[in-house]
Amino acid sequence: MITLLTYPPAFGQFSGSPFCTKAAHLLKLSGQHWKREDTLDPRMMPYKKLPVIRAEDQLIGDSDMIRAFLESRGAAFDAGLSEMDKSTSRAFIRMAEEHIYFHIVLDRWGNDDIWPKVRETYFATIPKWIRGVVAHRIRKTLLSGMMVQGLGRFTPEQRLARLEPDLDAISTRLWQNKFLFGDRPTAADASVGPMLSASIASPGETLLSSRIKENAILMGYITRVEDMLD
Ligand SMILES: N[C@@H](CCC(=O)N[C@@H](CS)C(=O)NCC(=O)O)C(=O)O
Known part of the structure; x- marks a missing residue:
């Protein structure tokens, strides 16, 4: 039996992390027997990140x-x-994981309206009296990482303009297909689906979430991929 070490569910998703949701999809598609084990602390993990499998x-x-x-x-x-x-x-996997993902990070950690809800979800197990300080320190580190990465320097409008061609590329593939490469899910769906789901699941409207919600093709696809984990 394989154990998936994952961040807990958040915002109605399998996990607060789309990478953990991706790993769940891969496990499900692989046909292996697996179970989840939730943790909020990746510090003892390889690379100090989640997902991890045991x-x-x-x-x-x-x-x-x-x-x-x-x-x-x-x-x-x-x-x-x-x-x-x-x-x-x-290329689609890389687009989802190395581009769309960072917009989700900025929407969750960089948006002052959304951040309080994200903080209270991600840091719920940290005692309230110290939660604000701990969360603020991690937020500061993460957002300075986004400045180094580059996307943190753009306005939300400029970010949406950079996302449009990505969303168009995904919609184009789905025009006549249930999944990105035909009628059955493949590895690309395990990455792209969770990134789109996470984009609309952030606790508050963003330019990205509104843009996706307006697109029936993307919304239908998100539901199909989410249903795979039922
Ligand atoms: N390239 C990694 C990315 C995983 C990742 O970025 N995980 C984040 C959550 S979405 C994490 O655990 N971050 C904790 C940290 O950076 O301290 C993968 O594909 O698994």
């Missing part, structure tokens, strides 16, 4: 490495895809 006393961190581990056990997430589609899949 399999036969081995800890495997990072969702890409989790994917590789499951593939080494026979999972074929992209079975039937052409080499051309596999290369596009790679």
Whole structure:
């Protein structure tokens, strides 16, 4: 039995972290037996991040490495895809995880209206008298990381303009398909679906969440991917 070490559910999602939700999708698609174990503290984990899986006393961190581990056990997430589609899949995964994800971070941690709700959810187990100080310190570190990454320097309007082509690219693939590469989910859906779900699940309206909610194709896709974890 594989154990997925994950952040707990938040904002109606499998986890407050779309990467943990991605790992849950990969596990489900792999057909392996698995269970979840929730934690809020990644400090003892490989790379000090979640998701992590525990399999036969081995800890495997990072969702890409989790994917590789499951593939080494026979999972074929992209079975039937052409080499051309596999290369596009790679690019879609990177777009979701290395671009859309950081907009979610900024929407949750950088938006002064949304932040208080995020703080009270993510840091709920920290005693109230110290919660504000701890959360503020982590928020400051994270937002300075976003300045280094670059997206933290843009206005919400400029950020939406950068997201539009990504959302168009995803919608285009879904125009005639239930999932990104046809009628059945593949590895790209395990990454793109949770990033879109997390984008609309942040506790408050943002330009990104409104933009996605206006798009019936994206909303239908989000529901289909979320349903896979039922
Ligand atoms: N590249 C990693 C990203 C995982 C990640 O960024 N996890 C975040 C939550 S969404 C985390 O655990 N952050 C804790 C920290 O940075 O201290 C993956 O694919 O698993």
